Amino acid sequence: MTYDVLIIGSGLSGLAAGIRLAHFDKKVCIVEKHIEVGGLNSFYQRKNRTFDVGLHAMTNYTPKGVRTSPLGKLLKQLRFRHEDFQLCPQHMSEIRFPEKSLRFTNEFEFFVQEVAEQFPSQIDAFRKLVRKIETFDEIDLEGDTRTSASTVLKSFLSDPVLIDMLCCPLMFYGNAREGDMDFYQFVIMFKSIFMEGLAKPEKGMHFLLSLLVEKYKAAGGELRMGAEVESINAGRGKVESVTLKGGETLAAETVISSMGYVETLKRCLPEMSEVETWPTGQLSFMESLFVLNQEPRNLGFDKSIVFFSTRPRFEYRVPQDLIDITSGVLCCSNNFDYSEPPKEGLLRLTNLACFSGWNALLRKDYVQAKKQWRTQALDSILTFFPDFRDSVVFLDSFTPKTIQKYTGHLNGAVYGSPRKVKNGATPVKNLFICGTDQGFLGIIGATLSGISMANLHVLQKQLGTQ
Numbered sequence: 001m002t003y004d005v006l007i008i009g010s011g012l013s014g015l016a017a018g019i020r021l022a023h024f025d026k027k028v029c030i031v032e033k034h035i036e037v038g039g040l041n042s043f044y045q046r047k048n049r050t051f052d053v054g055l056h057a058m059t060n061y062t063p064k065g066v067r068t069s070p071l072g073k074l075l076k077q078l079r080f081r082h083e084d085f086q087l088c089p090q091h092m093s094e095i096r097f098p099e100k101s102l103r104f105t106n107e108f109e110f111f112v113q114e115v116a117e118q119f120p121s122q123i124d125a126f127r128k129l130v131r132k133i134e135t136f137d138e139i140d141l142e143g144d145t146r147t148s149a150s151t152v153l154k155s156f157l158s159d160p161v162l163i164d165m166l167c168c169p170l171m172f173y174g175n176a177r178e179g180d181m182d183f184y185q186f187v188i189m190f191k192s193i194f195m196e197g198l199a200k201p202e203k204g205m206h207f208l209l210s211l212l213v214e215k216y217k218a219a220g221g222e223l224r225m226g227a228e229v230e231s232i233n234a235g236r237g238k239v240e241s242v243t244l245k246g247g248e249t250l251a252a253e254t255v256i257s258s259m260g261y262v263e264t265l266k267r268c269l270p271e272m273s274e275v276e277t278w279p280t281g282q283l284s285f286m287e288s289l290f291v292l293n294q295e296p297r298n299l300g301f302d303k304s305i306v307f308f309s310t311r312p313r314f315e316y317r318v319p320q321d322l323i324d325i326t327s328g329v330l331c332c333s334n335n336f337d338y339s340e341p342p343k344e345g346l347l348r349l350t351n352l353a354c355f356s357g358w359n360a361l362l363r364k365d366y367v368q369a370k371k372q373w374r375t376q377a378l379d380s381i382l383t384f385f386p387d388f389r390d391s392v393v394f395l396d397s398f399t400p401k402t403i404q405k406y407t408g409h410l411n412g413a414v415y416g417s418p419r420k421v422k423n424g425a426t427p428v429k430n431l432f433i434c435g436t437d438q439g440f441l442g443i444i445g446a447t448l449s450g451i452s453m454a455n456l457h458v459l460q461k462q463l464g465t466q
């Protein structure tokens with residue numbers, strides 16, 4: 001049997017591509033190496049609790065009825081109703097630096113007022129920057145990917161602290177590049193976080209992923225778990241089949257891979273020369289989860305998410321140490337507009353982390369280092385946040401090494417390679433990529449990436465005739 005399309009990976013982009021193709025009656029199969037779906041945004045169990053791996057918040061939140069936003073388009077293309085996702089908007093989030101703080105909600109004008117109050121000399125320039133962002137076509141698949149955000153920001157704003165404060169959340173939530181950001185990516189993230197907003201699905205990623213899997217299977221899609229692709233057999237510049245670990249071979253007319261660009265080409269036989277020169281992603285995180293015996297609000301945590309830097313200037317780089325304790329994201333999962341309050345309190349702390357450092361440690365040193373760096377990260381933020389340590393009833397941390405192990409992304413790079421392939425093409429004619437390395441990041445971004453790559457490379461003719 002030959003599949004019309006074989007999709008590698010059951011993360012958000014792979015599932016979305018699968019649903020889209022199955023809806024158009026394609027014979028489609030998703031192969032996933034792991035035993036759970038979700039990839040970078042999956043879930044896991046510890047001590048009878050289910051934790052989301054990567055969910056702080058869904059970006060791009062728009063309310064029901066807004067059809068032209070990325071969320072509205074995604075729902076329409078995958079045939080969901082807004083209420084199916086059970087999204088709970090954020091209360092209020094904050095960018096906290098030593099001298100300044102900027103709060104934001106899902107109402108963009110509130111953020112503009114904050115900038116006006118905190119940076120009065122910059123507000124006119126900021127409004128001009130916003131106009132540029134509003135008119136920029138960031139999702140053009142053939143568009144410019146090389147302009148630097150830092151160059152554009154400096155051409156509008158003269159206060160480096162404001163530039164750093166704007167970049168801090170956008171980089172933490174979607175930047176694969178050290179020190180700077182591609183301007184189109186800055187625009188994507190600016191719109192998705194500040195101009196649209198943040199929300200959480202009431203029942204977490206397990207629920208959201210189950211919805212996607214049900215939709216996919218109901219449309220006739222096949223999902224094979226524990227099925228790792230060992231090689232993509234691409235003789236004469238065209239994929240003929242893929243071989244799974246264990247030896248089984250599956251034939252397909254088209255293959256869409258969400259593994260990552262280099263990760264995909266590394267599996268190609270014969271090997272592609274790009275593998276040698278293509279930049280691999282380096283940026284990854286250590287994430288610590290703290291379950292509390294009370295509402296975080298009672299301890300003084302009233303924001304949904306705080307993006308912070310304990311130093312006046314923010315640096316987004318792979319740290320020299322195992323983690324960078326001077327900046328991070330503190331997410332308070334309780335502070336979203338749930339219909340029922342969660343049973344326990346949960347805080348998540350994210351710090352930039354160095355894959356090679358973690359990877360070099362022996363097992364016993366690795367366990368010890370996780371404890372030690374978690375303690376240091378906490379000590380560092382206690383000048384900035386209330387002390388919650390006495391209320392912790394359970395804690396867990398994972399590192400870039402865990403991320404690589406469970407998702408296959410080289411270096412545990414959460415946002416993949418700094419060089420994106422917006423049209424998803426590879427040197428192999430019928431092999432395309434979607435997801436992280438295509439360039440649409442995060443939960444909504446990856447989902448839209450799967451949809452757009454399915455539309456562009458498989459459904460184009462059908463969509464054109466409809």
Ligand SMILES: Cc1cc2nc3c(=O)[nH]c(=O)nc-3n(C[C@H](O)[C@H](O)[C@H](O)COP(=O)(O)OP(=O)(O)OC[C@H]3O[C@@H](n4cnc5c(N)ncnc54)[C@H](O)[C@@H]3O)c2cc1C
Binds near residue numbers: 008009039059287442
């Ligand atoms: C700690 C953390 C926090 C995050 N927080 C947020 C957040 O708050 N909000 C947000 O919007 N986004 C967040 N993200 C980012 C978001 O999770 C990702 O951008 C998105 O999930 C990427 O989806 P994807 O489909 O592109 O890739 P992936 O999810 O990586 O999917 C790729 C899949 O391919 C599978 N695979 C790999 N190799 C093979 C192989 N050889 N054979 C078969 N299968 C294979 C993997 O197992 C994986 O399931 C976070 C990520 C992390 C790690």
